[in-house]
Amino acid sequence: xxxxxxxxxxxxxxxxxxxxxxxxxxxxxxxxxxxxxxxxxxxxxxxxxxxxxxxxxxxxxxxxxxxxxxxxxxxxxxxxxxxxxxxxxxxxxxxxxxxxxxxxxxxxxxxxxxxxxxxxxxxxxxxxxxxxxxxxxxxxxxxxxxxxxxxxxxxxxxxxxxxxxxxxxxxxxxxxxxxxxxxxxxxxxxxxxxxxxxxxxxxxxxxxxxxxxxxxxxxxxxxxxxxxxxxxxxxxxxxxxxxxxxxxxxxxxxxxxxxxxxxxxxxxxxxxxxxxxxxxxxxxxxxxxxxxxxxxxxxxxxxxxxxxxxxxxxxxxxxxxxxxxxxxxxxxxxxxxxxxxxxxxxxxxxxxxxxxxxxxxxxxxxxxxxxxxxxxxxxxxxxxxxxxxxxxxxxxxxxxxxxxxxxxxxxxxxxxxxxxxxxxxxxxxxxxxxxxxxxxxxxxxxxxxxxxxxxxxxxxxxxxxxxxxxxxxxxxxxxxxxxxxxxxxxxxxxxxxxxxxxxxxxxxxxxxxxxxxxxxxxxxxxxxxxxxxxxxxxxxxxxxxxxxxxxxxxxxxxxxxxxxxxxxxxxxxxxxxxxxxxxxxxxxxxxxxxxxxxxxxxxxxxxxxxxxxxxxxxxxxxxxxxxxxxxxxxxxxxxxxxxxxxxxxxxxxxxxxxxxxxxxxxxxxxxxxxxxxxxxxxxxxxxxxxxxxxxxxxxxxxxxxxxxxxxxxxxxxxxxxxxxxxxxx
Numbered sequence: 001x002x003x004x005x006x007x008x009x010x011x012x013x014x015x016x017x018x019x020x021x022x023x024x025x026x027x028x029x030x031x032x033x034x035x036x037x038x039x040x041x042x043x044x045x046x047x048x049x050x051x052x053x054x055x056x057x058x059x060x061x062x063x064x065x066x067x068x069x070x071x072x073x074x075x076x077x078x079x080x081x082x083x084x085x086x087x088x089x090x091x092x093x094x095x096x097x098x099x100x101x102x103x104x105x106x107x108x109x110x111x112x113x114x115x116x117x118x119x120x121x122x123x124x125x126x127x128x129x130x131x132x133x134x135x136x137x138x139x140x141x142x143x144x145x146x147x148x149x150x151x152x153x154x155x156x157x158x159x160x161x162x163x164x165x166x167x168x169x170x171x172x173x174x175x176x177x178x179x180x181x182x183x184x185x186x187x188x189x190x191x192x193x194x195x196x197x198x199x200x201x202x203x204x205x206x207x208x209x210x211x212x213x214x215x216x217x218x219x220x221x222x223x224x225x226x227x228x229x230x231x232x233x234x235x236x237x238x239x240x241x242x243x244x245x246x247x248x249x250x251x252x253x254x255x256x257x258x259x260x261x262x263x264x265x266x267x268x269x270x271x272x273x274x275x276x277x278x279x280x281x282x283x284x285x286x287x288x289x290x291x292x293x294x295x296x297x298x299x300x301x302x303x304x305x306x307x308x309x310x311x312x313x314x315x316x317x318x319x320x321x322x323x324x325x326x327x328x329x330x331x332x333x334x335x336x337x338x339x340x341x342x343x344x345x346x347x348x349x350x351x352x353x354x355x356x357x358x359x360x361x362x363x364x365x366x367x368x369x370x371x372x373x374x375x376x377x378x379x380x381x382x383x384x385x386x387x388x389x390x391x392x393x394x395x396x397x398x399x400x401x402x403x404x405x406x407x408x409x410x411x412x413x414x415x416x417x418x419x420x421x422x423x424x425x426x427x428x429x430x431x432x433x434x435x436x437x438x439x440x441x442x443x444x445x446x447x448x449x450x451x452x453x454x455x456x457x458x459x460x461x462x463x464x465x466x467x468x469x470x471x472x473x474x475x476x477x478x479x480x481x482x483x484x485x486x487x488x489x490x491x492x493x494x495x496x497x498x499x500x501x502x503x504x505x506x507x508x509x510x511x512x513x514x515x516x517x518x519x520x521x522x523x524x525x526x527x528x529x530x531x532x533x534x535x536x537x538x539x540x541x542x543x544x545x546x547x548x549x550x551x552x553x554x555x556x557x558x559x560x561x562x563x564x565x566x567x568x569x570x571x572x573x574x575x576x577x578x579x580x581x582x583x584x585x586x587x588x589x590x591x592x593x594x595x596x597x598x599x600x601x602x603x604x605x606x607x608x609x610x611x612x613x614x615x616x617x618x619x620x621x622x623x624x625x626x627x628x629x630x631x632x633x634x635x636x637x638x639x640x641x642x643x644x645x646x647x648x649x650x651x652x653x654x655x656x657x658x659x660x661x662x663x664x665x666x667x668x669x670x671x672x673x674x675x676x677x678x679x680x681x682x683x684x685x686x687x688x689x690x691x692x693x694x695x696x697x698x699x700x701x702x703x704x705x706x707x708x709x710x711x712x713x714x715x716x717x718x719x720x721x722x723x724x725x726x727x728x729x
Contacts, residue, residue: 109203112192117142120197129185129205131178147176159189172206183207233329236314241265244324253331255300268298284311285322294332306332339552401714418557420580423454423463423510424488430467431486438471441481449489454510455580458557466550470514470573473547477518477571487513490579498560500530500551505560509576516572521565529563611728612636612656616646616674617663617690622713626661629717635724642666643674647681654682658728661720664691664702672705679706686727690715 103110104124111122119137127134130145137144146152151174158171168188175185187203227234233250235243243261251257254268269277273295284291290312297307307329314324373393427446435444474484494506521529530551554561558578565571613635615626620641627637638657640646643666650657660678664671671689678685689702692713702710709723 107204109187109201111201111203112197113142113189113199113201114196115198117198119144126203129177129203130175136178145175146173147180147182148174162189163191175203184210230328233331235266235327235329237325237327239323250329253299253305253329254297270296270298270304273297280309280311281325284313284325288313288315288322297329306336308332397714418457418459420455420457421460421463423456423458423512423577424448424452426458426460426463427467427486427488427512430464433464434468434471437468438475438484439481442475442478443481443483445483445485447485447487449487451490454488454490456510456557456577457580458577462553462556466553466575467514469547469550474514474516474518474571477516477520482517482570485513485515487511487515489513491576493576496560496562496576499526499563500561501555503560505576508579509559510579512575512577514573514575515570517570520567520569520571521563522567526563526565530561610634610636611658611724612638613724614638614640614646614649614657614660616640616643616660616666616671618642618666619663622663626720629720633717633721643669643671643677646674647677650678650681650685654685658686659724660685660687662687662689662707664689672702675702675705675707688720688723688727 100123106123106125109123109126109129111126112120114120119140119142122137124134127137130137143149143152146155155171155173158173162169162171168190170186170188172184172186174182176182183205184207185203186206187201190200190202192198192200227245227247230247231249233253234245234247235250236245238244242263243258243266246256246258246261254266256266276293276295280291280293290310292308292310294306294308297305299305310328310330312326313322314326315321316323431444431446438444471484478484489511490508491511492508495504496506497504529547551561554575554577560576562574562576563571564574613630615623615630615637616639617623617626618641623639623641627639630637638649638653640649646660646662650660662671662674662678666674669677671691675687675689678687687707688709688711689707690711690713708727711719711723
């Protein structure tokens with residue numbers, strides 16, 4: 001438009017110049033001045049404008065110049081107009097190309113719908129989505145997109161609803177490609193009223209997103225089915241520690257429903273387990289790696305359950321921040337009970353094996369006791385000294401006592417108690433029992449390590465059990481004799497593979513090696529020997545629980561097993577136990593030794609003001625032994641055969657009774673009920689309780705119930721005197 005204005009200006013300037021400058025000049029040249037009308041006083045030229053040939057030519061030249069200037073202005077204006085049209089046309093073409101490029105680059109299919117529902121213009125994304133060539137769809141009816149009259153009519157109804165509501169919401173339907181395949185499509189229709197078109201369509205292929213949605217829904221349903229059907233309690237916590245989901249198994253095991261727990265902290269962590277739980281949660285949030293640990297939890301009824309906790313984190317999509325924690329709890333309560341029963345059954349089977357060797361030792365002991373008793377009796381009849389014979393009887397009785405103590409320690413049913421111990425000393429103590437039960441033609445060699453102090457944290461009873469298991473297996477592999485070698489040393493291992501669990505382990509361990517020169521195990525069987533009920537023995541020999549029990553105990557101690565064996569070359573079991581913490585070892589090795597007070601001599605105890613002791617035991621021989629011993633050492637005694645008789649005697653003579661020696665296991669009311677009765681009569685009564693068999697875990701019970709001391713039978717007179725002296729003096 002600016003170019004047009006410039007051309008017009010040139011034309012009008014030229015015209016104005018001619019009319020106002022040149023034309024008056026021409027006229028002025030051609031005209032001569034005349035006198036005006038006398039009557040009017042005004043001079044008027046009434047002659048022709050050109051009165052000579054020179055003036056005429058001037059006039060003609062001016063007209064021609066005017067025409068030339070006018071034509072020049074028109075030509076210039078036309079050239080400017082042509083250039084402007086070219087530029088405008090080029091700009092419009094470029095704008096159209098840019099619009100087409102933008103529309104073709106769009107991932108969304110865009111098309112124009114004509115007045116007769118025919119397809120007009122559309123972009124490249126539309127042709128690619130439908131599988132057509134660029135110009136194949138032009139002029140086609142929109143019904144070609146559907147391929148199904150039902151879908152087409154439904155889409156038409158949806159479009160009418162959209163237009164009626166005035167809200168341009170997307171419409172989902174099925175479109176058909178050129179090859180006849182259908183795909184899920186989401187499109188919008190916008191009215192566009194022009195002479196050629198009635199609307200604009202934008203469309204996207206949503207087949208993949210719909211498939212992803214279906215897979216997500218399927219996975220959610222699958223995950224829900226897994227969680228709902230899991231026998232293990234599962235709970236999901238939010239960042240505040242409140243549950244956002246619990247599965248039915250959680251309610252079944254622990255008793256709480258989700259409505260009871262929603263928005264609250266689950267009150268099922270015992271106080272003594274709170275510290276380890278908090279530490280594990282912090283470790284989980286810091287490292288982000290799943291972890292597993294054993295602990296305890298309360299149920300709604302207040303019962304304590306042993307559980308295995310497997311925990312993992314769920315991180316938010318936008319960042320690595322932990323948004324939730326998933327806890328899978330395995331109830332180990334029944335499994336632990338069954339495991340303890342299985343271990344006890346294994347013990348009982350080994351006790352049966354021990355019976356032969358122990359019976360042999362007991363018969364030897366009884367032979368010595370009987371023999372020396374007969375000799376002593378004959379010498380006594382002849383008034384000869386029987387001191388040597390009595391000493392030999394005491395030695396034999398002490399051997400029997402130790403043998404019974406070992407048997408009770410091994411066979412006792414008790415909860416595992418882990419404590420710091422020197423594995424070398426434990427093995428030395430076990431060897432005395434092992435040598436009794438394996439055949440005499442098998443030599444036993446013990447080779448302790450060069451360094452002293454092989455400390456681990458372990459349960460003595462369980463370690464004795466695995467020693468006996470492995471040694472008996474070794475003996476079975478050497479029916480014709482051989483050598484059983486036991487070695488101990490502290491070692492550092494790197495990437496050693498456990499034969500039982502196949503995992504790699506590294507670190508500092510105490511290695512217990514048990515090696516035999518027996519028949520060995522073939523390579524294929526070595527892979528299976530730790531499986532429950534697997535055995536290479538003939539039917540009727542062994543339950544197949546031995547090595548699986550050994551692995552279970554070693555694993556519970558944090559250890560590993562490496563088995564090396566070849567047929568006819570023997571078998572070596574290497575048991576690796578983690579070395580105990582240095583601080584605990586230092587405390588153990590530097591523990592001050594208590595001063596041992598010497599037992600009072602006869603002369604010292606005889607001066608005891610004739611204190612009176614009430615001896616309560618249902619065994620006559622025990623009562624007589626204690627009475628004679630106490631009288632010999634200067635005490636007076638009163639005897640009772642049961643609890644009822646003891647209460648009656650104390651009721652009658654309590655004022656002169658200084659101490660009561662009370663057996664626990666007696667017919668009638670028993671020792672504990674008798675103790676209660678004595679305390680009712682005299683709250684200050686001094687009572688020492690005794691028993692031939694009392695579990696280690698319950699030995700503090702007599703003290704809790706009011707007794708002043710406890711003695712294990714058989715006890716020595718010196719031990720009894722020391723207890724009495726400590727209470728009465």
